[in-house]
Amino acid sequence: MTVQTEDRIARAFAAARAEGRTPVFPFIPAGWPEIDATVEIVEAAVAGGAAGVEIGLPFSDPMGDGPTNQRAYEEAIRNGANAETVFAAVRELRARGVSVPLIVMGYFNPLLSYGISRFVQTAAEAGVDGLITVDLPPQEAGEVEAPAREAGLHMIYLLAPTSTEDRIQLVADHGSGFIYCVGVVGITGARSVLSDELPEYIARVRAQTDLPLAIGFGISSREHVRQVGEYADAAVVGSAFVQLVGETPREERPAKVRAYLEEITGRDSG
Amino acid sequence: MTPNPEIPADPSAPNELGHWGEFGGQYVPETLMPALAELEQAYQRYREDPEFKAELEALLKDYVGRPSPLTLASRLSEEVGAKVYLKREDLNHTGAHKINAVLAQALLARRMGKKRIIAETGAGQHGVATATACALFDLDCVVYMGAEDVRRQSLNVFKMKTLGAEVVAVQSGSRTLKDATNEAIRDWVTNVRDTYYIIGSVVGPHPYPMMVRDFQSIIGREAKQQLFEKEGRLPTIAVACVGGGSNAIGLFHEFIPDQVRLIGVEAAGEGLDAKHAATLSKGRPGVLHGSRSYLLQDQWGQIQEAHSISAGLDYPGVGPEHSHLKLTERAEYRAVTDDEALDAFQRLSRLEGIIPALESSHAIAQVLKLKGEVKPDDIILVNLSGRGDKDMNTVAQALGVSL
Numbered sequence: 001m002t003v004q005t006e007d008r009i010a011r012a013f014a015a016a017r018a019e020g021r022t023p024v025f026p027f028i029p030a031g032w033p034e035i036d037a038t039v040e041i042v043e044a045a046v047a048g049g050a051a052g053v054e055i056g057l058p059f060s061d062p063m064g065d066g067p068t069n070q071r072a073y074e075e076a077i078r079n080g081a082n083a084e085t086v087f088a089a090v091r092e093l094r095a096r097g098v099s100v101p102l103i104v105m106g107y108f109n110p111l112l113s114y115g116i117s118r119f120v121q122t123a124a125e126a127g128v129d130g131l132i133t134v135d136l137p138p139q140e141a142g143e144v145e146a147p148a149r150e151a152g153l154h155m156i157y158l159l160a161p162t163s164t165e166d167r168i169q170l171v172a173d174h175g176s177g178f179i180y181c182v183g184v185v186g187i188t189g190a191r192s193v194l195s196d197e198l199p200e201y202i203a204r205v206r207a208q209t210d211l212p213l214a215i216g217f218g219i220s221s222r223e224h225v226r227q228v229g230e231y232a233d234a235a236v237v238g239s240a241f242v243q244l245v246g247e248t249p250r251e252e253r254p255a256k257v258r259a260y261l262e263e264i265t266g267r268d269s270g
Numbered sequence: 271m272t273p274n275p276e277i278p279a280d281p282s283a284p285n286e287l288g289h290w291g292e293f294g295g296q297y298v299p300e301t302l303m304p305a306l307a308e309l310e311q312a313y314q315r316y317r318e319d320p321e322f323k324a325e326l327e328a329l330l331k332d333y334v335g336r337p338s339p340l341t342l343a344s345r346l347s348e349e350v351g352a353k354v355y356l357k358r359e360d361l362n363h364t365g366a367h368k369i370n371a372v373l374a375q376a377l378l379a380r381r382m383g384k385k386r387i388i389a390e391t392g393a394g395q396h397g398v399a400t401a402t403a404c405a406l407f408d409l410d411c412v413v414y415m416g417a418e419d420v421r422r423q424s425l426n427v428f429k430m431k432t433l434g435a436e437v438v439a440v441q442s443g444s445r446t447l448k449d450a451t452n453e454a455i456r457d458w459v460t461n462v463r464d465t466y467y468i469i470g471s472v473v474g475p476h477p478y479p480m481m482v483r484d485f486q487s488i489i490g491r492e493a494k495q496q497l498f499e500k501e502g503r504l505p506t507i508a509v510a511c512v513g514g515g516s517n518a519i520g521l522f523h524e525f526i527p528d529q530v531r532l533i534g535v536e537a538a539g540e541g542l543d544a545k546h547a548a549t550l551s552k553g554r555p556g557v558l559h560g561s562r563s564y565l566l567q568d569q570w571g572q573i574q575e576a577h578s579i580s581a582g583l584d585y586p587g588v589g590p591e592h593s594h595l596k597l598t599e600r601a602e603y604r605a606v607t608d609d610e611a612l613d614a615f616q617r618l619s620r621l622e623g624i625i626p627a628l629e630s631s632h633a634i635a636q637v638l639k640l641k642g643e644v645k646p647d648d649i650i651l652v653n654l655s656g657r658g659d660k661d662m663n664t665v666a667q668a669l670g671v672s673l
Contacts, residue, residue, distance in 0.1 A: 060572040061448060061558060063455040064299040070442055082570040108297055108557045113571025135297045135557065139287060160301035162462060167303055185301060186460040 008101040008129050009154055009177040012051045013212045013233060022229035023051030024265045025214065027105060027238040029072045030055050030089055031081025033246060037253075038089040039096070041245060044254040046100055048261025054132065054236065057086050057106030064107075064134040066189030068239040072246065083114045087126040094127035101177075103156065105132040116144055120151040130154030130177045138174040145174060154178075161185050161201045165208070172209035178234065181205060183215045190240040191218035194227055202231040222264045237264060282526050282591070288476020288561075291597065293590035296475040298455075298560045305462045310477040312382050317484065322377060329373050333406070334363045336370075336488070340496035343652075345621040350637055352644035355505070356624070356654040357493045359517065366627065366656030367517045368399040371485035372468055376403035379466035386410040386465045390454040392419055392447035392513070393582035393629070394426025395656055396470030401435035403468075411435040414453040416446040419581050426660055444575040447585045451559050471514025472589035475560030479589050486520025493651055494524050505651035507531040507640070511632040512603065513547070513583035515592045517655035522601060531602070534592060535636040537578030538605035545577035548605040549588040550596050563590040579608035579668060580628035580661070610635040612668055615658065627656030628664065 016023040026045050030038050042053045058076040062069060076085075090102050104123060111119050111133065123131070130153055136144065138157055145155050154177030159168060162185055171179060181202060184195050195201075198215070205213055215228045216236030228235040241260070248256045262268040288294045296306055316322040330336040338361050343354045359367035372389075379387060387409045391397030397413040404411035413430055417439040420427050430437050443449035451473075458467045472479040472486070490508075497505060508525055510518035512534040522532045539546035546552065549564045556565040558573055566574040566586035576586040595601035606614075611628055614635035619625045626634060633652050640650065658665070666673050 058572075060443065061452050063452045063559070064301075064459065066456070067442075074443070077572055082572075109565070109567065109573070110571035112556055113567060113569070134299050135560070137296065137298065137300055137303055140295050140297055158300040160299070162301050162304045164304050164307075167300065171300075182299075182301060185462060187456045 008099065009052070012101050013178065016051055021265065022225055023234040024049065024225055024261065025052045025054055025234060025236045026050050026241040026261065027054040027056060027236060028242065028245060029058055029069065029076045029081070031058065031079050031085040032072050032076035034250065035079040035081060035085065037250065038085070039092045040254055041257055042089070042093055043096065043098065044257035045261050046098055048258035049265035049267045050100065050261050051234065052101030052103060054103045054105040055086055055089065057083060057104055057110050059107040059110055062107060064187055066187045066239060068242050069188050072242050083110055083119065087122050090126040090128050101129040102127060103130045103132055104128050106134070108133050108136045111144070117147045120144070120148045120153055124151035124153050128153060130156045132156045132158070132180055134158065138170050141174065156180055158182055159205055161195065161197050165204070168205055168208045172211065175211060178212040178214050179205065179209060180236065181213050181215050181232065182217045184218045186217065188217050188238050190220040190243065194218060194224055199231050222266060225264050225266070282523070284476065284480055288480065290591050290594035292555065293562050293593040294476055294479060295562050296560060297557045297562065298475045299459055301459050302462060302475070305458070306475055306477070308382070312378055313477055313481050316378055316381055322381065326374055326377055330370070330488070334369050334373065335361060337492045337496070338362055340493055340500065342500070343622050346618065346637070349621065350641050350644065350650070351646060352640070352648035352650050354637060354650045354652060355497065356652050357489060357521065359489060359653060359655045360624070360626065360630070360657035364395070364399045364402050365659060366395040366399070367486060367489060367520060367653070368396045368470060369402065370488055370520070371482045371516065372396070372399040372403045374485040375466070375468045376407050376409065379409065379468070380407055382466065384464060384466035386461065387468055388412045388414065388454050388457050388465055389468045389470060390414045390447065390450040391470060392450070392584055393580065393660065394419065394423040394430065395582060395660070397435070397437070398426050398429050398433070400468050401430040401433035404435060405433045412457065413437050414440055414450040414457070416440050416444070416450045418445040419447065419450070422581055422664065423660060425663070446575070448573060448587070455559065471516040472519050472591060473514045473559055473561065473587060479561065479591055482516055483519045483523055483591060486516050487523040489517065489520035489653060490522060490524030493521065497649070497651065501649060503649070504528055504530055506644070506648040507533060508651045509533045509535065509633050509636055510653035511535045511583060511629050511655060512550070512588060512592060513537070513585050513629065514587070515589035517653050519589060519591055521651070521653040522595070526600060532595070532600065533636060534601055534603045535632045536603055536605045537580060537583035537632060538607040539577040539579070541607055542605055546605065547576035547578040547583050547585060549586060550592060550603040551605045555593065558587045561590045563593040564588050564596070579611060579664065580632065582627070582629040583632065604636055606632045606635040612665065614638060615665060624654070625658035626654055627658050628661045630655045
């Protein structure tokens, strides 16, 4: 796929490569911890050096997520968060001049329920760059892929250490923007050490695609980001970031979020 | 008659991606895709394997007690105004139809070299059946059960523990079957390399809905043969309760090509305009737990809590093949309230000396409602999917009796 000037994802990866940095994408559920919290959290993360942000579309039954994200989704739903909450936050962020990639991450049912073409059009118009749908592997995604492409959204698929060569090929053929490589055999959640099989697994994926590779699930520290940078093109920080946000009182949040991103991206050490 | 686990060529098979029309499929995290492919391969291989079939057949006969009897319910027949036959899955070892698919899957797990078994359970019947199979085959067993169901079904929890299983009380969400299923899937995603997930119903990603149906279809095959022996003909109507829908599809499958009216009975709980579990009657299509099917959900696609007095029907989804049978109008789906099921529970007990499970009581209630609609020479075949022992506390409480 040719890199278009308006392709924020391609631009983010190109800029990071030019500067020799590993781009970091934090994940945060929309409408959480407070229904109107998303814009200030994303702005603070970007100010701290986030290369882009994955905004979670809350779902009642997130079977790929660990307890931290599950609880955040449950609270977001109780706050009244839904697809409109995601779109409103993205619109507001774009209006405020945030120009990094904003990606909607979630599960298929809320998207399906909203109406697929209505969802992808509304998302694209709001300023969303791509979709990551945990329970929508490429062989089931045909009905989303075509309208998403047409609207200008990237379809970002996941791979796992268990993925066979066939599956890697399928994802390489259907995905765009980047590939989200789940770093562990397991659900989301912070872990103290990264998997030993990571280098071999990422090498297998790399052999079949030129798309940038992001590693997520289990990333929580500067050291993890540094290790990810050795084999892959980006790191996603999910549960660890969600936990930090959840623990921090709202008034202290922008400063803490910014400092955390500065720390894990390595900005604080110059 | 010996049990016959022979699985015939299937006129109602899903396509190669596991879809029946728009329903079914494999909506799962990528981590699980290779495991589903491995399972499908193993299933396709062993379903035709003479040794596998012989081992399953022997177990169904000598361990489960198959074939289960077909009982003419004389007094119930008089009451309804047609001949009512009960397919006695309640007489299976462990007290319900669940054991049929569990033993078959445990045999499959063993052949696949998996030493650890996980399962979800609502009422606890599937958990007890799974714990039983794991004891028999010396497999590690972890059963996920919603904390609310652990409270409601303490006897089954104790049974599972007695059989050597670990029971995990799930505290997330509504703390019932759907949350237990999420937790079992999370375990599977994490331990997929050495773990086999025994799903208890015709739900989940392909190949589960097809495979569990195939293993349960022995119910309808036996019933058809038994009815031919007794009456020399097909039933007019086949009736079964539907939660996830495994006992219903097990009964219906054999009759899908025949001129037999199929009625699935959902739980209307406190009423279809109040709290209920009538997914096909009141839900709309969506994606949950790996497949596309009718769901109880709000306007934003959040899954809603189901309610039924029967824990086994308390599920906001339903098997994808049932969604297909509904949409194509091959089967009809009705709903029966908690009160109607409680009434049927008592009436079958007093009319026939058979105490049915609360799940199966929904099917009996529907049979009672057919009075006036049916003729004396009609034959109604009902799947009595389980026995009521596990429900005595719940029923006593509902009737205001203290034990």
